[in-house]
Amino acid sequence: MDDATGFAELGLRPELLRAISGLGYEEPTPIQREAIPPLVDGRDLLGQAATGTGKTAAFALPLLHRMRAEGGGPNPDALVLVPTRELAIQVCEAVHRYGRELGARVLPIYGGQPIVRQLRALERGVDVVVATPGRALDHIGRGTLDLSDIRTVVLDEADEMLDMGFAEDIEAILQEVPERRQTVLFSATMPPRIDALARSHLRDEVRIQIGREPAPAGETPRVRQAAYLVARAHKPAALGRVLDVEAPTAAIVFCRRRDEVDELTETLNGRGYRAEALHGGMSQEQRDRVMTRLRNGTADLLVATDVAARGLDIEQLTHVVNYDVPSAPESYVHRIGRVGRAGREGVAITLAEPREHGMLRTIERVTRQRIAMEKVPTTADLRARRLELTRAALHESILEDDLTRFRVVVESLTDEFDVMDVALAAVKLAHEASGAAADEEEIPEVAVQARPAGRGRSRPGGREDRRGRAPAEGMTRLFVSAGRSAGIRPQDLVGAIAGESRLSGREIGAIEIADRFSLVEVPESAARDVIAALRGTTVKGKKVTIRRERADAGH
The missing domain is CATH 3.30.70.330 (RRM (RNA recognition motif) domain)
Structure with a gap:
């Protein structure tokens, strides 16, 4: 139980402590240390914590701790509301892992999944439902989700749910749960409407605010940050061009979706890179195999989603690439924090479409760090870089390799040709053998444009x-x-x-x-x-x- 010593002090059930130890958790994060004890005691809680601070375990472990010992009832014991299907899957997987020894029955409810499967699971009985508000309300309206036995309700990323227009849905759902319940609300920000929501639905709550822990003295990440503006259609080519110029030892390329990961991995391998995919749709065995290839050098690019790459620590990592601009500054900080550790230098690259330029500025404001806007390398830049790599390889060979056995070839050729012509021909063959194929596709420059009237704004006109x-x-x-x-x-x-x-x-x-x-x-x-x-x-x-x-x- 040594690995979970910190958690043992928080009053959790032995089954949960064993699960934590088995998952390799060594000590609670600040939000877990502050939130778990009052939640175990049944208190309502309002927590402000950014993504990546460990808040899923902060509410999931107490929720499972307080689950009815007898279990097996037809109606859920706890309801977790989240803004997106991806987060619903992520939270559901976490609750399932923590509650495996307790036999916890966990069901994600979200759109894009056959509703028949959800109906069957609800009919058999579940203990914890993790749902997006719209789909939860749909089931309530059908009479297939009975919330009359709910003891705990969690609103995760409440600010995001309100931003997405779910306020009325949340209010309607909360009308369906018993008045005497535990209510837990987590939000990355604390605007007035979150405070109003808390005042309406939380009773005598504990309030917790957790900021990001500063980097230890002397260990501030040293990361060169750059962004390239590029149209969507040219992003795969631009990524290849940038990778060729940067020549990373090892890199993670972050994508938003699983299908994008698979598609981009295939494209990169087709261009001659050694890329591996990593996302939540893969088995643990497949993930382990991918990580082994990356660590032993048989792969040098990892194309991954945020969820799949969580917790990875790759010592030889030199570059992080955001194939899209992350949707929140916290995600950006979390991604680039994977390089530049322990005094090493790292590089963070972002490929931004013109409409995403505003989000880059937001990230700069929040992080108080400048992201240099650079031009995508031209074909001339690429040719020059590839020649430089060939020169470096030849320089290393002259210094390190035993070239005696090739002397007879050079001497026989210099009887007929000038030594400079012989050297030029040898360099040409070495350059072409390195796989430095010509890339003649010019990637057009794009200008920054004003973002179209979009999220949360309607456009007049017929x-x-x-x-x-x-x-x-x-x-x-x-x-x-x-x-x-x-x-x-x-x-x-x-x-x-x-x-x-x-x-x-x-x-x-x-x-x-x-x-x-x-x-x-x-x-x-x-x-x-x-x-x-x-x-x-x-x-x-x-x-x-x-x-x-x-x-x-x-x-």
Whole structure:
């Protein structure tokens, strides 16, 4: 039990302490140390803690500790509300790991998953439900989610849920749970409306605020930060160009979605890199195999999602690449903190689309660190860099290798040719043998553009206006069959899309709301997934049809 000594002092059940020890947790994080004891005692709690501080375990362990000993009831004992499907999966997996010895039955409820599977699980009985608000309300309306026995409700990332327009859904859900319950609210920020939500639903709560711990003296990460503005269509080529110029010893490339990880890994391997994918859809055995290849040098690029890369510590890591701008400054800080450790230098690179430029500025403001805007290397830059690498390899060979056996070849050729011509031919062959294939595709420069009216903002204007304005680059426009007359607001559409699909609210572009319909811009690559995820769902309690706008139907 030595590994979990710190947790043993928090009053948790032996089964949970064994699970913590088995997972290799050594000591509680500050938020866990502060939050677990009052939650174990049944107190309500309002916690302010950023992503990556360990708050999932801070509420999941007490929730499992307080679970009914007899277990096996038909209705859930605890409800955790989260803003997105990805977080629902992540929290569900964590609760399942911690509660395995207790036999805890955990069910994620979110959009984009067959509802029949959720119905069957609810019918069999569950102990903990982890749900997005929209899908939870859908089940309540069907009578398939009975919250009458709920003892604990957790609102995780409450500020994000309110930003996404889930306030009314949350209020409606809280009306369905018993008045005498434990209520736990976690938020990265504490705006007035979070305080108002806490005053309405928490009783005699404990309030905790956890900041990020400063780096120990002498261990401040030394990270060179750079960003490249590039159109979506040219991002794979731009990534390859930047990697060629940077020549990392080992790098992690972060993507938002699993399918993007798989697609980019395949593209990079096709370009001659040794890339491996890592995401939540892989088995533990597959993950272990990937990490072994990275650590022993048979792979030099890891393409991963945030969730899959959590907790990784790779000593030889020199570069972190954000294939997209992270959706929150905290995510950016967490990612780049993987390099520049223990006094070593590291490099953090971000590929930003023009519409994401504003988020880069936000990250600079929050982190108080400058991110240098650089131009994507040209083909001339790339050729010069590759020649420099060939020169360096030859220089090392001259110093380190025994070249005596090649002397006879050089001497025979110099009988016929000038020694400089012989050397030039040898360098040419060495350069081509290094795999330095010509890359003649020029990547066009893009200018910073004002972000289109988007998340949380509707654009006035009728049919002529929307037909005359093309979607932002890399985006496509979706038609939603409900508008102002149905009470639809921009935040309702953002909440529905982010809650049911894999898109985050920040990836959604311009929103236009007319009387009887709405138009939403989403990334072209995600349009099909969004349409599929929202098929059969409701927005503001109203069934909607969603499809590509006719003008975009041929895309």
